[in-house]
Structures are given as structure tokens and as C-alpha cells.
Amino acid sequence: MLDRELVEHTLRTALARGADFAEVFVEDKRSSSALLDDARVERVTSGRDRGAGIRVVVGETTGFAHTADLSRRGLEAAASAAAAAARGGTGGVRRVRLGPPAHAGGPAAVPPGEVATTAKVELLTRADEAARAQGSAITQVTARYGDSRRRILVANSDGVFVDDDQTRTLFSVSCVATGDTGMQTGRESVGRTVGFELFDATDVAELAGRAARRALTKLKARPAPSGSMPVVVGPGGGGVLFHEACGHGLEADLVAKSASAFAGRVGERVATPLVTLIDDATMAGEWGHFGVDDEGHAGARNVLIRDGVLTDYMWDLLRARREGRVSSGNGRRQGYEHLPMVRMTNTYIANGTDDPEAIVADTPRGVYVAQLGGGQVNTATGDFVFGMTEAYLIENGEITAPIREGNLIGNGPEVLQRIDALGDDFAMGSPGTCGKDGQGVPVGDGTPTLRVTSLTVGGTAA
């Protein structure tokens, strides 16, 4: 993406005022998307963002500047601005010597950029037809296709010089169903860190049918109950729960600022022994997968909680340096205009041994959540919410009536101690975008069926 001499020159400029560390992050991202709504192909778009972010660290201070101008002059200007922002002295020049670049990833099997736009648009119309075929109560369908190819190069004053090539492809369908009780919505999505070969394994008509049936089912939904009760979360869906309940609280930047309910608890039992929580960027094809993180560190599999005991936090380069350890490969950023910070990748709960049907049968009264929406956490208090977009009552050990949408609320450290059943039906959930501090990055998650003995369900029914 940039030749070695130019990268070295930029790093030397960044270090010219004296600094502890300097880094050049170059990104070239091409995206394309197509949107079908109201039975029309409405938006076919494509574009490119390309630029470099330059980071200079002096003591506790990070200076940062970015540029879309990748010429020698543009990079020099950004490097000088970052150095000035870091407020270093005028001292010493450090030598920078980079080796040949390492390659952490290559193009997808079927690069979406080489696929005809008609093939992408055809997926949309197929999904629209399949959703509407579920019945005349389906009154609106929105189908979205999107792909991106993100090539990055990271070089720093420690000699790191590596590039990666990340392709992601996404497809989603949202339906509106209309009945006597008003309108309801149903959504399904699939997204993987692969190219157009995603659609060899994914039938968009089947995906659209599921989204439509979800909306139709919800037309019969009753108001959700209100108050604390047992909650069973179906396979795949529970990942969001752990992302919020403890994932964010295990990010080292928040831990270091005492803004985590899990600070100072490594080695302690923080969950029931059923819980083993892993963050794993190496899961090929998963939505949160990459070869190297946005600081040039290889993606890794990190066990965070083993059999209920907290084993480690997630780290980026700066936090790890301060603690005299290595990064765990969790330094990520939305793009070249942003500073990296500690982020999750694919976060999941390892499989259990219980029979999922027996977990429901063993629950006299409660709520079964088949699909979760997003969530949010206050890491300092541990209080978190997550939405239920498809859920049912459990009555006398059976899944019965569908219930309307709403949030559930709990406290992360408490909820981890209340997981009393874990199924043997592990599945990854839907592709997600984590929005920490305003920066969106793709994340995956997964769980088997699980039960929390008590969570507060935020409905309106007594």
C-alpha cells in the first residue's frame, strides 16, 4: 500500500521531536451496497475511503492526526501534526528500521468487487419475493446487501510492519406485518468475514422467510410481563447478553480507570462454574475475525473466564505497555480517522452439557428469548440492558404465547452468578456492530441455550 522507505520516513518525522512510540496506520476501504425497499431497488451505492492515521506517544500523552493525502507531503504534514500534538521535546532522533512487510491476510475466495452488480441486486429481489410469499399480512419488506474490502497496513517504531486484507459481506431482511393489533417487525441478518461465496452457503429466500414469519408471529404477541423472573435465552442469541454483562467490563482501558465492576478481580470466581468466556479473533469467517488487529498484533484466542474464574482482561498496545505485558490483539478502530482502543472480536460462551429442551421443561414460569436485539452497559456499575426482538412466555415448562418487544435489565456481576443451566447446542449469533465510544466495529458472539435464574423483564403486563 505504501513503500517501505516512505513508511520509514513518516515514522522518522513522527519521532523527530522525541517520542516513546510512533505508529502509521494506513487504510484503503472500498464498499458497495444495494437496498431494496417498498418493492423497488432504491439505492445502489459504492465508494472508497483511503488515508492514514499517525499516532505519537510521549509519556502518558498520545498525539494523533490523520490525512486522506497519502503523498510524501501529506504524510509528513500529518506526522508533524501528531508529533506537535503529543507535545514532546525537541530531543533525539530514533532510528527506525522495518523489515519486509508481513502479510496477515489475503483476498476473499470470491472478491465482491469482481461480482457483477446484477448478481447482488438479484439477491434483493429474491428475498423480497420470498418474504411477501409468507402471506398478504406482510406489508413491507426491506432487503440490504453490503460488502467491504478493507486493506490495512500498520508500521511502528518497534519495527512492526504488517498488512492485512479483510473482506466482509452482509445481507439483511426486515419485514413489517400488519394485522388487527397494528404493525410488527421481523428481522434476520447474516454476515461473515468472507466474500461473495457467503451466498453459496446462505439461501437469502430462506432468511427472508424467517424474517417474515417472525413479524407474523409477533402480530399475535401479548404485552410482555413486568418484573423479575427466570429467563431462558436460545442458542446464539445470548452472545449479546455476555457482550454487555461482562465483555465490556473486561476491557483493560475501562479496568485501568476503575470504570469496571470487574477491576481487581482476576483469579476470583466471578461466575458460576458453567461459564467459560472466550474472545477469539482467529475464528475464520466469523464477523469479528481478522488476521492482525489495527495495531498490527496478530488476532488471538483469549480465555477471559474459565469455569467461572476470571483469568484475564482484553488488552491493546498502550495499556499492555504500561503493564509491561503484550497486547492480547484487541486494539481496534473504526477507521484511519480514529484512535484504537480495547475492543472485543468474537466473544462466546463455550458449550455446556444440558439438554436445551430439558432447560425449558425445568422452568415453571418465565420468559424464553429466541432473538435478542442490541444492548448497552454501564461498565462502572455493571448494570446492563438488552432487547428481546422475539420472545415467548414459558408456562408450566412449555414455550407458549409470543410477547411484545422490550428490554431486559440486570447487573453483570450478579447475572454471571445466576446462570444455572447451559445447553449443548452452541451457535454463533447474528453479526453485530459494537459502538463503544462512538466507534463502530464488527463483532461476533455466540452461546448455547442458557438460563438466568432471575432477570428483570421490562414489559407492561402485571
Added chain:
Amino acid sequence: MSELLDIARDLAARARPGEQVEAFVVRSRGTEVRAYDGEIESLTVSDSAGVGVRVVAGGRQGFSYAGTLDPDALDGVLDEARDNAAFGTADPHAGVAEPDGVPIPDLDLYRDALASVPTDDKVALALELEKATRGADGRIIGVESAEYSDGVGEMAVATSGGVEASACETVCYLATHALASEGDETQTGFGFSVGREPADLDPAVAAGDAARRATRLLGARQAPSGRLTVVFDPFVTAQFLGIIGSTLDGESVLKGRSLFADRVGEQVAAPCVRLVDDPTDVRAFTAAAIDAEGLASRRTPLLVDGVLQGFLHDTYTARRAGTRSTASAVRGYSSPPRVGARALRLEPGTRSPDEIVAGIDDGFLVQGVAGLHSGVNPVSGDFSTGAEGLRIRAGELAEPVREVTIASTLQRLLLDVREVGSDLEFLPMSSAGLTLVVDDVTLSGA
């Protein structure tokens, strides 16, 4: 400024016969300073620009963008938009904006001072904010984040049909998140100060608000479930208005996704609810002279005495609905325009928050909400959100409450509004805040 308009004009002028071209060009420059533990944690200098081009030919629309103003890249953007247009479905209403005769208002939104204030002064503001937050109360044990942030935004739009307009503004703010602790417990609270130049900002106000919000939650417990009157803090009201705004956009209405389609002229909210979208109000930090299609900003009343007046429209939805655009197009450079509220505001009432609380026998002051994106469905109207705040007992603020949800439906919430406070406050978001009292909301807790 004229540089952006020149780029937009040049692109629009390349339209071929039978083709409409719209070019949208933006540039933003800013400084962000984060302070932590008495030091500068990070200082970011940003300068971003981009262009989005829309081509409409034969009723088919295509779009392309680039995150640069490099002349070499611009040719490719236009070509790609043209290629993409071939794949759309023909739609007789598709098209870019046309001059509509509404004069562009002259709004005072730009301050030279923002760019001329030395970086050292901005750094000093961030450091002062962090120090003031730490020192605001003995129970403040830390500051999760304290930052100064500013931006100079410029945009220009030109179309082959004769729209040519540009706008610029400056905004800056201080924001701080305090951590308060007592015993094993930690609570958090935020505070901010917003303005158009650094002299408008007050670190003491932001720090004091953050400390008060965090410390008054210490000792919070889950409350028992029940139905009661809730009082939304201005910041919560502003977030609620954002959701209401999304149900009143012309696109949702035309595509059968709005709760309020076919209800123009009906009483959909309590008579004290008077809602307007007014991006010409210079007090709003999202005010701008033009919308994202280059039309003059205008004031659009949405609810008058609780009666629905109409919907927000961009050029496309207005044509399809047989009406005029309300200049409600919003976008970034990397996507085509869509309809959105730009500066929502409720007409304030007459009583202050203190007077309002004094009149409530049993209620819940909601200081913060969580999960509005996950527990609220603007299509079905289901509304459920995590909440924290203080109980109101016999006209006084009482014990703190956490880990509860409040739930209703958007339709009922609007009709159940009992009172609107006098404390109108402009926030760094597209809705203004004020205190709002809503009856008969379900609280879920222990």
C-alpha cells in the same frame, strides 16, 4: 467555503442530457483533547472531507462517494454513480431537489474565534474540566473521561437543475463522566457544556452536573414494580423526541411504517404537546441554513396542541406525497439523503422542574435511560427502556433507584403527557430538552 461550492458546481455541470446530477461536498476540521489524571491523555487534530454524487437517469438513481477532495478521485466518483444508476428500479418520483423559491436564511452559526483560539487554551479547558470534576465532591473517586471537542463544519450542494448552496458552522463542547463511590458501590454521572466558541463553555457547570448526577445515585436500589407518574430529565426528553421524530418522517409514512400515517388532523398527543422541527433556530446546535439537498431550512410544526399537522419530507417523499419538501434531508457524504428531523423542540410550559416535582405525590424522576435502540420499536410503538433516577415522594426528590425499566407505547406516552416544563435547554443533539411529565407508565423492578 467557495472552494467546496466550486467542486460541487463543477461536478453538477458534468451532467449529460437526460441526466440529473447532485454533488454534496463536506469538510470538517476539529480538535479533541482528552484529559486524565491531570495529564493530556490524547490530543487529536482532525481534518476530513468527502464528496457524495447522486445521478438520476430515467427515474433510476445511483450513488457513489469518496473520502477525499482529490480532483483525480472525483471523476471516478461521478462515473461510478452513473454505473450504479443502471441497476435501480425506475421510479417516476426519483430526482434531485429543484430551486423552490424559499430564501436561504442568514443564520449566525460561525465564529472565527473557534479557529483562532490557541490549542493550549483548549488543552487548559480539558485539564480544568477534569480537575473540577474530581474536586466537585469528596465522593468522586475518578473521572472516566473528560474532553474538550470542537469542529468547524462546511458543506456545499449543487445540482444540474440549478440548486447551489453552502453553509458553515462552528460547535464546541466539554463533556465529563464522573465516578462516585461510597463503600463497595460506584455510580456514574455525566455533565457537559456546549457552545459555538470556547468562551461559551463553562467547565464548572459541566463538572458540577456530572458530580451531582453521580453522587445522588449512591445507595440506589431496585424499586418494586408498579405504575406511576414519571418525570423525564431534559436529556431523556431529548432522546425520546428523537424517536418520536422518526415516526413522523414522510418516508416511514409512505412506506407503511409509521404509527401516525392517516392521522393528520387528529389528536395524537395531549394538548400541552406542541412539537416543531426548526433548524432555523440559531439556539439549536444542529441549526443550519440549508438541508442536505441544498434547500433553504424552514420551520415545520408537527404537533399543535397535540394535533398532528403533517410529516417531514425530503424532495423524493414530498413528490411522492404530492406536497413540498420541508427541507428535511439529512446525510453524510457516504450515503444518499434520507428524511430526518433536524432540530426538534417542544414549546416550553410555565413551571420549573422544582415546581413540577413539588406537585407530584408519588413519581419517578428519570435521570438516565439505557437501550433506547434495543427496546423501542418505532413501527409497533413498543417502548421499554432501562432507567435510573430518583423516586419522588410527597413533592420531594427521595431515594435513588437503579436497575429498573419503564415501559408503555409511543402512542400512549404522547397522550399521557401531563405537563411540559419551562426549562428548555439546547443540547449537542438534534432535539432540545426540557422536563416532561408522563402519567401511568409501568416500572419493572424487583
